[in-house]
Amino acid sequence: MISLNANYDERGLLGLAFHPNYSSNGLLYVYYTAPPNAGGPAPGEMWNNISRISEFQVSGTDPNTVMAGSEKIILEIDQPQGNHEGGTIAFGPDNYLYISIGDGGSSxxxxxxxxxxxxxxxxxGNGQDVEANLLGNILRIDIDGGVPYxxxxxxxxxxxxxxxxIYAYxxxxxxxxxFDMGGDRRLFVGDAGQNLYEEISVVENGGNYGWNVKEGxxxxxxxxxxxxxxxxxxTDNLGNELIDPVIEMxxxxxxxxxxxxxxxGGYVYRGSIPELSGQYVFGSFSKDFEPTGEVFFANPSGPGLWDFEELDFKSTTEDIGYYLKGFGQDLEGEIYLAVSEMLGPAGNTGKIYKIGLVDDE
Structure with missing residues (x-):
């Protein structure tokens, strides 16, 4: 993996997904940023890193250990800058592997x-191009259908x-x-904005979600x-509608x-809290580049922009008191927060919190 900047970095180990048949084949997939190839995107400009998707095999003797020597590179994408890496990989309800890739970085x-x-x-801009590279897209590949896909x-x-x-761009x-683990299994994507607007979109096959013609x-x-x-x-040059988000901040x-x-971006809640059932839970990394992340929820239905409100926690006051770096969801539909007191990939303040009910008695 490429060396990271301790104070702030958008590179690193970004995504992990278990094969749908992991219990029998022991395969998992990782998205990480590797050192760059030689050359660059323009004369005098060097590549910053490689976005790499790799397959690994779990140890046959220790189910908590992955065999490092089992790595099989699935896909590599040259990255011109060190930000906007995207980073999520997940298997959809169709058992295909979905990958989010940012627009290449800078601004x-x-x-x-x-x-x-x-x-x-x-x-x-890469967001509106579908021929020159894979940047600015949601990708979809069939891991089981060929070599390497x-x-x-x-x-x-x-x-x-x-x-x-390319699946969507x-x-x-x-x-x-x-993906919503219930209902119609919709795909929800959180897309970081430039300076004015942040957005959540419900993404469909072939959709164009507007950047950089639109921000939100x-x-x-x-x-x-x-x-x-x-x-x-x-509409774009192919006649496809520029699809607006369902949530804008x-x-x-x-x-x-x-x-x-x-x-x-977060998850549709499918856990044991009745008041949150079916609500889309998402968050803010920070309000002001301090550890002031927040969590929100919205009812995922209806045309136009959805209303949302902050999710209040008994253990906090105005915010969660950490940078919010991601969410997770277990097989029971419960949602978890990945947080840290540090802006960058440094220190040992990282924690995982579970959203749950508190017994006042």
């Missing part, structure tokens, strides 16, 4: 390594212009996503990311006021 989707696309107003036949660009691995940094529901201006353009297209930098640095 506004216009730096070296960010290609030209159809939207000339913002001078291109095959492509599901209904991926949107199979048989047409566009990279076959138009993302900036889809850091965390999840608003027309984005790459030349001034604190300005909202008066107008922008509603103001970023802390928004001049109109905001209380989140980065949105953290």
């Amino acid at each position: 506004n989707d216009v730096a070296p390594g960010h290609v030209e696309d159809w939207y000339e107003v913002n001078e291109g 095959s492509i599901p036949g209904d991926n949107p660009f199979v048989g047409s212009d566009g990279l076959d691995e 138009g993302f900036r940094n889809p850091f965390r996503f999840s 529901t608003h027309c984005f201006d790459a030349s001034d990311n604190e300005n909202v353009l008066d107008d922008c297209p509603n 103001n970023n802390a930098n928004n001049p109109a006021g905001g209380s989140t640095v980065t949105i953290i």
Whole structure:
């Protein structure tokens, strides 16, 4: 793995997923950032790292140990910058492996390594390109169908212009996503915004989720990311609608006021707390780059933007008192918080909390 910056880093060990048949085959998959290849995205520019998806085999004698020598590289993507890595991998209800990849980093989707696309107003960007690279997308591959993988036949660009691995596109940094373990098994993706808006989207096969034509529901201006353009297209060059998010939050930098640095995608709650049943639980990394993360919930139904409210905990006051770095969900539908007092990957303050009821008696 590439060496990390202790104070702040968006690289590292980013995702892990167990094969649907793990109990019998012992296979698991890891997303991590590896040292870069030689060369770079432009003359005089070097690659920053490699986004690598690898398969590992659990030890036959110790079920808590993975055999390091069993690594089989599944997919590698050159990354031009060190941020916007995406990072979630998960098997969907169709048993295909889904992978979130950010737009390549830097800002506004216009730096070296960010290609030209159809939207000339913002001078291109990986989010809206589907041919040059896999950046800015949700990918879907069939681990069991080939070596190292095959492509599901209904991926949107199979048989047409566009990279076959792409499932959905138009993302900036889809850091965390999840599938509802109940209901219609919808895919929820949290996409970190630039300076004004953060968003959660319900993602479907072939969908275009707008970046960098839009930030949230608003027309984005790459030349001034604190300005909202008066107008922008509603469809892309392929005739696909630019799909708005279902949840939008103001970023802390928004001049109109905001209380989140980065949105953290969560899960639909399917656990034992009746009041939360079926609610989408998500969060804020921090309000102000201090350990002030928050947790929210929304009823995932209806057209347009969904209302949401903060989830209050008896053990905290205005916020959770930590940076919120991710969520988890167990097989019973209960939800967990991954938190730390440290902004970056350093120290030993990391904790896992479980959302649960408190017996006042």
